[in-house]
Amino acid sequence: MNDTIKTILSHRSIRKFKNEPLNNETVETLVKCAQAASTSSYQQVYSIIGVEDKGMKDKLAALAGGQNYVAENGYFFVFCLDYHRHMLAAEMTGSDIADTVESTEGFIVGTADAALAAQNMAVAAESLGLGIVYIGGIRNNLPEVSELLQCPDHVVPLFGLAVGVPDAQPGLKPRLPFQAVFHTNTYKDDSVLKDQLQTYEEETAAYYSERTGGKRTAGWVSQMMSSMAQPKRTYMKNFISSKRLNNK
Amino acid sequence: MNDTIKTILSHRSIRKFKNEPLNNETVETLVKCAQAASTSSYQQVYSIIGVEDKGMKDKLAALAGGQNYVAENGYFFVFCLDYHRHMLAAEMTGSDIADTVESTEGFIVGTADAALAAQNMAVAAESLGLGIVYIGGIRNNLPEVSELLQCPDHVVPLFGLAVGVPDAQPGLKPRLPFQAVFHTNTYKDDSVLKDQLQTYEEETAAYYSERTGGKRTAGWVSQMMSSMAQPKRTYMKNFISSKRLNNK
Numbered sequence: 216m217n218d219t220i221k222t223i224l225s226h227r228s229i230r231k232f233k234n235e236p237l238n239n240e241t242v243e244t245l246v247k248c249a250q251a252a253s254t255s256s257y258q259q260v261y262s263i264i265g266v267e268d269k270g271m272k273d274k275l276a277a278l279a280g281g282q283n284y285v286a287e288n289g290y291f292f293v294f295c296l297d298y299h300r301h302m303l304a305a306e307m308t309g310s311d312i313a314d315t316v317e318s319t320e321g322f323i324v325g326t327a328d329a330a331l332a333a334q335n336m337a338v339a340a341e342s343l344g345l346g347i348v349y350i351g352g353i354r355n356n357l358p359e360v361s362e363l364l365q366c367p368d369h370v371v372p373l374f375g376l377a378v379g380v381p382d383a384q385p386g387l388k389p390r391l392p393f394q395a396v397f398h399t400n401t402y403k404d405d406s407v408l409k410d411q412l413q414t415y416e417e418e419t420a421a422y423y424s425e426r427t428g429g430k431r432t433a434g435w436v437s438q439m440m441s442s443m444a445q446p447k448r449t450y451m452k453n454f455i456s457s458k459r460l461n462n463k
Numbered sequence: 464m465n466d467t468i469k470t471i472l473s474h475r476s477i478r479k480f481k482n483e484p485l486n487n488e489t490v491e492t493l494v495k496c497a498q499a500a501s502t503s504s505y506q507q508v509y510s511i512i513g514v515e516d517k518g519m520k521d522k523l524a525a526l527a528g529g530q531n532y533v534a535e536n537g538y539f540f541v542f543c544l545d546y547h548r549h550m551l552a553a554e555m556t557g558s559d560i561a562d563t564v565e566s567t568e569g570f571i572v573g574t575a576d577a578a579l580a581a582q583n584m585a586v587a588a589e590s591l592g593l594g595i596v597y598i599g600g601i602r603n604n605l606p607e608v609s610e611l612l613q614c615p616d617h618v619v620p621l622f623g624l625a626v627g628v629p630d631a632q633p634g635l636k637p638r639l640p641f642q643a644v645f646h647t648n649t650y651k652d653d654s655v656l657k658d659q660l661q662t663y664e665e666e667t668a669a670y671y672s673e674r675t676g677g678k679r680t681a682g683w684v685s686q687m688m689s690s691m692a693q694p695k696r697t698y699m700k701n702f703i704s705s706k707r708l709n710n711k
Contacts (some may be wrong), residue, residue: 216492219467219590221581229531244464245505246645248471250638252582258687264646271648278645300643301691302524303653304684306661312691319700319709320602323621326571330578334500335471337579338586340469349501354568365649373571390498391507395548397494400510400519401586401613405551412552436552440507443560452567461567461709463700 219445222342225345227387229346230284232379237290242345244412245292245378248339249332260321261329262297264364264372265290275375279352287347289379293353293360294333296325296460298369314463316369322461329373339380350375360405361458368459389418391435411434470590472544477594478532480627481525489591492539493626496587497580502613508569509577510545510621512612515537517573526535526607527600532534537593537627541601541608542581543710544549546617564617570709577621588626598623609706616707627685637666639683660684 216224228284237245246263254260266272269286275293278286285291298316305312315321353360361374390396394403395411420434433441433449456462466473485493494511502508514520516535523541524533533539546564549562553560574705601608601623608620638644641660642651668682681689702709 217590218465218586219470220492220496220689223587225498226499226501226502237661243641244468246641248468250641250644251472251475253476253595255597255599256690257636257643257683258691262644262646262650264648264650266606266648268648279687279709284474299650299659300639301687302658303656304688307598307657307660308684308688310487310692312688314694314697315691318694318697320694320696322697323574323602325600329623330575331582331585334579335584335586337501339468339471342465345526347501349503351572354571356604359606363649364646366648388505391534391548393491393494393498394696396498396507396510398510398612400512400514400516401611402510402615402618406619408548408551409555411547412555415532435505436556440533440552440556440558440560442504443506443553444558446562446566446568446711448568448611449566449711450710451571455567461700463694463697 219342223338225385226341228348229381229383230348231383232284232288232377233382234287235380236291237378242290243396245339249336252329252335253330254331255324258324259328260296260298261332262295262370263332264293264295266293270341274363275353275360279350280355282350282352283346284377285350285375287379290375292336292378293364293372294329294374294376295366296329296371296373298325298460299367302369317459317463318359319463321460326373333374333376336376345378346367346381348377350377354451357454371455371458371460383461389422391415467590469695471586474589475633476596477631477709479598479631480532480536480594480625481587481630482535483628484625484629486613490538493584493587497584501578502579503534503558504578505571507576508544508546508578510618511580512543514540514541522611523601523608525606525622527598528603530598530600532625533598533623534598536625540569540584540624541612541620542577542622542624543614543620544656545617546573547615550617565711567711574621575598581622581624593626594629596625597627602699605702619703619708632647637670639663643678
């Protein structure tokens with residue numbers, strides 16, 4: 216097993232960082248690694264906003280639901296779906312690309328492009344001994360986050376990525392069983408999946424029970440059902456549409 | 464610069480593979496690397512379908528627009544957004560999670576989860592000396608692809624990933640200028656971006672011109688405007704909605 220695969224397989228999200236800011240060279244390397252990722256049809260439908268201002272980081276932490284590691288880390292990146300550059304290019308050349316940009320297909324492209332870039336950055340950061348955590352919480356209050364970062368139309372912040380020197384070493388969280396995620400040729404039968412879910416429920420219940428001295432015993436299935444029963448961020452469809460995306 | 468970062472920075476998409484199938488151990492390692500990626504709120508909203516059947520690979524290649532490297536490679540993976548497991552869990556526990564699953568927020572989560580997992584796999588594959596290319600072309604005919612792979616409701620194939628021993632060594636394609644992608648604190652001014660786009664247009668025009676002996680001289684801006692003027696996959700919004708996703 217090579218170092219890259221070792222790095223990838225030892226990923227855990229870090230939610231406590233030492234007070235050691237990343238230097239400029241590291242930030243630049245991480246952004247360049249993000250840029251090196253594949254991108255749909257060479258479109259590069261994303262931007263990265265590095266939030267360095269302490270006041271802004273504090274605001275983002277509050278908007279993300281009070282996660283203090285949004286403010287306290289080595290560096291905080293925000294990954295955005297971004298068709299604004301393409302719209303500027305259209306303006307410069309007198310082109311009409313609105314039907315492409317505003318389509319659900321375009322929304323898939325931009326979300327995937329941003330995520331591919333981000334994961335390159337995450338792996339690169341971890342290869343340097345840094346820790347990372349994705350912050351989907353910025354979508355708790357996306358209109359406010361978007362305004363704070365001064366994102367124009369056709370740009371939507373999708374998630375943050377906090378990076379820094381780890382000040383905690385949490386355990387590896389068990390993933391879904393291999394057979395529940397990987398299918399061969401065709402999507403597998405429900406009966407097999409149900410068995411896998413049952414196995415995983417027991418495995419994760421044991422994992423949580425052990426880590427909490429028996430206080431927490433809900434496994435993955437129970438946990439997911441409980442959190443997913445209350446829909447979150449129900450404004451999203453309308454907000455994304457108001458940014459002129461995903462509406463065609 | 465460590466090996467992981469070197470691997471990431473030397474990425475180029477490979478569109479010609481040697482006839483050397485990946486062995487089972489490598490496939491398993493790659494899937495495990497994909498599973499190790501971060502996932503929104505531990506939800507793991509994706510599945511990976513390994514397409515091994517030659518007849519199916521040929522069909523996929525045709526559906527993706529005649530890209531022969533979809534059929535001819537070391538292994539072909541399809542990454543799907545997948546809430547079907549959660550829906551099975553809901554059935555097993557008598558829960559109602561439809562509003563979460565069918566939301567645009569859920570669609571973002573699933574698309575990002577699938578892409579994070581895929582990029583882990585891509586980096587892992589490249590660290591082993593293998594080449595990769597993403598196949599967004601499976602979205603050219605997604606209803607047919609979805610039926611071929613027997614995907615139930617709440618599951619959508621998003622893109623393929625062809626992996627194999629490279630039989631070509633294309634050059635590195637120049638990415639958008641660093642300053643066009645990276646912003647500090649707030650999204651930058653249009654005037655700066657327009658300058659960057661102009662620079663990039665010239666850089667990419669020179670790149671194409673050199674590689675084609677002067678036959679092709681359109682840079683990135685011209686290329687994007689030309690391809691984006693014709694919206695592609697305009698059925699996507701309705702199809703995704705018919706799979707009961709992105710409609711709330």
